[in-house]
Amino acid sequence: MCTYLTEQIDITGSGKGAAGYFPLTRAMVYVDHPQHAPYEHTVNVDFLNPAQGPSARVAVELTEEGALALIEALRKAIASAPAGLASERQGQPA
């Protein structure tokens, strides 16, 4: 099935795409058919910078297990560092 459902959020950071690093401003998450992963459906994450055009994109296609493990790992890594260390206002909690 095509879910069409799409979550979109603003983000700040950088990603490495086909043409090298670029600033990231948006992320889009959806459970739908992957382009490449050998599954019917995957959790797809697109890291984007719409101002730089469609090719400013880092695409990730994860299984549900992989996606949930990644969420855990992100939380764990952030929790193990001093609060706010990696926030936009470096050193001050978000």
Added chain:
Amino acid sequence: MDDRLIAETVTITGADGAELEAYAARPLNSSPRGGVVVIHHMPGYDSSTKEIVRRFAAEGYNAVCPNLYTREAPGAAPDDAAATARSLGGVPDERLVGDVAGAASYLRGLDNANGRIGVIGHCSGGRQAFLAGCSLDLQAAVDCYGAFVTEAVPEGFPMRVGPIGHLAKDLSAPLLGLFGAEDKHPSPEATAELEELLKQAGKEYEFHTFEDAGHAFFAVDRPAYRPQAATEGWKLILDFYARHLATV
């Protein structure tokens, strides 16, 4: 027998006069023949869709697939273009109809055109093929597992699509529907509902639901591929077009 083909990127005029990139394939044989507008699926104007265009040309039809994401993502890779289109809420229905009209007009203008036009789409394109059949003067429409034709759209739905079953009364062409019994969107209940609407409107249609097949069973490069259903499905499509797009 002259079986030479040409396949190339062309420019067509879509909705609002927009110039659209399109992939066209046609036999070089000058005898009159029907044309097929191929609507690409949501993952974009990709190599598998272009292969479908060439297949129709090899089967004797003039065929063209407009890049529905030309406006948002000119020149981008198909997957990047699809992501951009998704982030913007997808292709609006009205624009899709105008783009298919432009593709049909391109086909009708070819030297070897017989004036008869079919449309086909898979997945989101299946819904759009039905929409085009209900909005334009066409001679055949093929809906391969198009979702959200009759189904209510889930809450929080960000895409600019809604149910269009009520348009069945306006269908201008015979409709061939190919579905998988294991598909959830469209579910067998949803396709039965569409069938009922077509019946009520007195429209000509043929629906086939394949057992042991789900969504995207035509997609040779995906695990959903079901060789039996896909082979039989192609046969049904070619038979349908042979009956409805033949030179009269």
